[in-house]
Amino acid sequence: MTNAELPTAANPGPFGHKQRKNFLFPENYTQFNHGSYGTFPKVVQDDIRAFQDRCEQNPDRWNRCDLFTYMDDIRTQLAEFINCDKAELALVNNTTAGVNTVLRSLPFVPGDRILVLSTGFIAVNQTVRYICDAHEDVKVIEVPVTFPLSDKDLLNKVEEALKAHQELKDGSRIKLGIVDWISSVPSVIHPVKELVELLHSYGALVYVDGAHTIGQVPVDLGYLRPDFYITNCHKWLFSARGSALLYVAKRHQHLIHPISITGDYNSGFEKEFSFLGTQDYSSILSILTALKFRKQYGEDAIISYTHSLAIEGGKAMAKILGTHTLTRDDDDKVANMVNVALPIKDLKHPKANNADFMKIMLDKYNLYTPAFIHGDHLYTRVSAQIYLELEDFVRLANIWKEVIEGLNASS
Amino acid sequence: TFTRSVQENMMKWHNKAEENPDRWVRLDLKPALTKVRTQLAEFMSCDKDELALVQNTTTGISAVLRSLEFVPGDKILQLSTLYESVDNTVRYICDTHKDVQVVEVPIVMPLTDQEIVFQVEKTIQDHLAKKDGSRIRLAMIDWISSVPAVVHPIKALVDMLKSYGILVFVDAAHVIGQAPIDLTYLNPDFLITNCHKWLYSVRGSAVLFVPKRFQSLIHPPAIQNDYKSSFESEFSWNGTMDYSSILSIEGALEFRKQYGEDAIIHYCHRLAVEGGERMAEILGTNVLTPHEHQVGNMVNVRLPIKNINHPKLETRDYLTRLLLDKYNLFTPNFKHGGYFWARVSSQIYLELSDFEHLGRVWKEVIDELNAEDV
Numbered sequence: 001m002t003n004a005e006l007p008t009a010a011n012p013g014p015f016g017h018k019q020r021k022n023f024l025f026p027e028n029y030t031q032f033n034h035g036s037y038g039t040f041p042k043v044v045q046d047d048i049r050a051f052q053d054r055c056e057q058n059p060d061r062w063n064r065c066d067l068f069t070y071m072d073d074i075r076t077q078l079a080e081f082i083n084c085d086k087a088e089l090a091l092v093n094n095t096t097a098g099v100n101t102v103l104r105s106l107p108f109v110p111g112d113r114i115l116v117l118s119t120g121f122i123a124v125n126q127t128v129r130y131i132c133d134a135h136e137d138v139k140v141i142e143v144p145v146t147f148p149l150s151d152k153d154l155l156n157k158v159e160e161a162l163k164a165h166q167e168l169k170d171g172s173r174i175k176l177g178i179v180d181w182i183s184s185v186p187s188v189i190h191p192v193k194e195l196v197e198l199l200h201s202y203g204a205l206v207y208v209d210g211a212h213t214i215g216q217v218p219v220d221l222g223y224l225r226p227d228f229y230i231t232n233c234h235k236w237l238f239s240a241r242g243s244a245l246l247y248v249a250k251r252h253q254h255l256i257h258p259i260s261i262t263g264d265y266n267s268g269f270e271k272e273f274s275f276l277g278t279q280d281y282s283s284i285l286s287i288l289t290a291l292k293f294r295k296q297y298g299e300d301a302i303i304s305y306t307h308s309l310a311i312e313g314g315k316a317m318a319k320i321l322g323t324h325t326l327t328r329d330d331d332d333k334v335a336n337m338v339n340v341a342l343p344i345k346d347l348k349h350p351k352a353n354n355a356d357f358m359k360i361m362l363d364k365y366n367l368y369t370p371a372f373i374h375g376d377h378l379y380t381r382v383s384a385q386i387y388l389e390l391e392d393f394v395r396l397a398n399i400w401k402e403v404i405e406g407l408n409a410s411s
Numbered sequence: 412t413f414t415r416s417v418q419e420n421m422m423k424w425h426n427k428a429e430e431n432p433d434r435w436v437r438l439d440l441k442p443a444l445t446k447v448r449t450q451l452a453e454f455m456s457c458d459k460d461e462l463a464l465v466q467n468t469t470t471g472i473s474a475v476l477r478s479l480e481f482v483p484g485d486k487i488l489q490l491s492t493l494y495e496s497v498d499n500t501v502r503y504i505c506d507t508h509k510d511v512q513v514v515e516v517p518i519v520m521p522l523t524d525q526e527i528v529f530q531v532e533k534t535i536q537d538h539l540a541k542k543d544g545s546r547i548r549l550a551m552i553d554w555i556s557s558v559p560a561v562v563h564p565i566k567a568l569v570d571m572l573k574s575y576g577i578l579v580f581v582d583a584a585h586v587i588g589q590a591p592i593d594l595t596y597l598n599p600d601f602l603i604t605n606c607h608k609w610l611y612s613v614r615g616s617a618v619l620f621v622p623k624r625f626q627s628l629i630h631p632p633a634i635q636n637d638y639k640s641s642f643e644s645e646f647s648w649n650g651t652m653d654y655s656s657i658l659s660i661e662g663a664l665e666f667r668k669q670y671g672e673d674a675i676i677h678y679c680h681r682l683a684v685e686g687g688e689r690m691a692e693i694l695g696t697n698v699l700t701p702h703e704h705q706v707g708n709m710v711n712v713r714l715p716i717k718n719i720n721h722p723k724l725e726t727r728d729y730l731t732r733l734l735l736d737k738y739n740l741f742t743p744n745f746k747h748g749g750y751f752w753a754r755v756s757s758q759i760y761l762e763l764s765d766f767e768h769l770g771r772v773w774k775e776v777i778d779e780l781n782a783e784d785v
Contacts, residue, residue, distance in 0.1 A: 060741035096650030242652030259632035265499035277469035279615035
């Protein structure tokens with residue numbers, strides 16, 4: 001397909017509501033928050049059941065022989081998908097596991113510093129906190145980030161923090177930087193290639209938190225060249241929850257061990273990560289069917305539609321709400337998730353919190369989008385997907401309008 | 412493996428999540444997990460807040476070992492028959508800490524209960540006699556070991572170890588559903604057990620016991636949002652994954668209630684004992700354990716191989732392929748104490764005739780190997 005033929009919000013092609021029948025949604029439910037826990041098509045569920053049945057037909061044959069053939073095949077396919085060496089990939093259950101795998105393996109010594117951004121995912125920053133607690137004189141350097149921020153300004157902020165650390169001249173060193181490729185809340189595409197190069201230029205290792213990347217943006221690790229990278233397949237690739245991909249550059253593999261040590265300790269990276277202990281591997285295996293499902297349409301088509309829908313949907317919502325999107329006209333900063341400002345009068349309203357909004361959204365409207373305060377605004381993050389259309393965003397905006405007006409009236 | 416009813420239970424949870432993933436994860440999941448913990452706490456005679464649901468024994472072992480703060484001079488005691496991944500985790504701890512070492516108790520069956528306790532105590536006393544400033548900090552003790560499968564005198568071991576001031580981590584991977592568990596009575600410092608082994612839940616469901624006095628020290632292998640808020644919250648969410656395996660514990664307990672634990676355990680145990688004897692008769696050999704109570708549901712039967720160094724026994728590959736491809740069955744087989752053994756698991760879906768069939772299969776396999784001129 002040429003660019004002119006790729007599906008968009010205005011010309012959905014094979015996408016939009018017609019996709020609903022491929023998924024598992026009940027009639028009265030619309031998924032606006034694919035970014036948190038994802039969902040998967042029926043064909044993926046069918047194959048999950050098929051794998052589970054196969055396992056029960058002969059658990060020894062499955063767990064001692066056949067399972068590994070499939071796990072290997074997944075790594076082969078994903079290596080091609082993200083342009084890296086298969087031997088640098090390990091399948092894990094989720095980003096939390098992937099981040100802990102690396103952080104709990106690296107031999108931090110007194111004087112090491114770990115750089116993070118304030119907008120990093122909470123579980124990641126908590127893991128860094130744990131590392132600091134569990135090691136003598138290992139500290140975190142947190143770069144305060146408030147969006148909207150241009151790429152240039154973001155890079156400057158990070159470089160300022162690196163320079164400020166250098167000026168300390170206290171014998172400490174920035175050992176590792178952890179950067180989002182696409183942050184969670186707010187959801188913003190970062191200038192990740194430049195961030196990797198910047199941190200490398202200051203002698204720091206870089207862990208790219210790509211939790212939200214595979215299936216949402218093209219991933220080319222041959223180009224990006226991070227030291228470590230993690231991505232969730234169960235977010236945007238349509239596999240089942242509990243399937244993620246960890247990349248560890250060969251030069252670091254001798255240091256990295258799984259969070260749960262198994263029978264293959266010290267047998268080499270690939271072997272050590274080939275088995276995660278006894279569990280139901282059908283979530284991980286569902287990656288195969290997810291890739292097959294997506295191949296029907298092609299990555300370009302899927303990404304073109306979902307990105308276009310996020311942009312147009314965000315604009316439509318902002319218009320109805322009388323507000324703006326976080327990233328304004330910077331379409332490059334939005335992939336499939338758009339942050340729309342909500343017209344709350346009083347940011348400090350006691351009910352203007354995610355927990356209370358969630359109750360209303362789920363109980364009254366049977367839908368949910370996360371709400372959060374960032375900078376001086378209250379935003380909600382909406383996830384575009386192939387089973388949504390522009391009119392869904394319009395409906396969502398009117399619902400949020402009603403909810404916020406209700407709060408504004410009750411100040 | 413698990414029953415059809417458990418499979419249906421698992422699918423019920425699986426489907427529920429897709430109806431509204433946000434509602435499921437953010438509102439409904441934790442209460443469902445708490446319900447499972449409550450049921451297990453009653454089953455195991457402990458407080459539900461002393462239990463954490465994890466994926467498997469490997470995870471539970473890593474959670475505790477990677478959380479404890481070992482210092483130079485600490486020693487970790489283990490039995491030579493411990494499970495490979497537990498051994499590796501202890502080795503990992505030694506590799507990543509300065510001057511933390513293993514003290515291994517050599518265990519070669521057959522041994523009686525008293526002999527096992529004696530071996531462990533002797534090792535401790537030998538260590539004390541060294542007076543080198545080191546201390547045995549922690550002991551990893553199997554309740555029912557894997558290969559060979561032996562029911563250990565666990566209460567005696569826990570009491571004895573604690574009397575020396577040693578923390579005890581009971582690897583009860585094989586226990587829940589195979590032997591009654593009473594944590595109030597046993598009172599270990601840590602215990603891990605797999606529900607997906609003998610309880611009939613789906614693979615990826617295990618439970619870790621950490622008494623309140625240690626909870627502030629113990630974190631999951633994967634730190635998440637709730638770090639430092641409480642043991643319960645830290646272990647209540649393992650990141651985004653499919654929790655239906657863990658939730659299937661509910662279906663498993665329901666299935667077993669139809670018959671009662673006593674009935675299930677009695678049948679499996681008697682079958683293991685009699686089945687083992689029958690197999691030994693067919694093979695012209697014997698079972699590993701001198702006393703019946705050392706057998707739970709798993710019995711180790713000696714295989715009459717003439718040459719224990721036969722090249723086809725060097726790795727597991729040859730026999731694994733042969734058993735699966737030619738006979739469509741499998742039992743772990745291993746060397747221990749200079750002999751070669753098969754470990755057979757009895758279950759409610761087996762009968763004596765199955766053990767007889769297995770005995771004849773193994774006889775054929777071993778006769779063939781013995782006929783080879785090696």
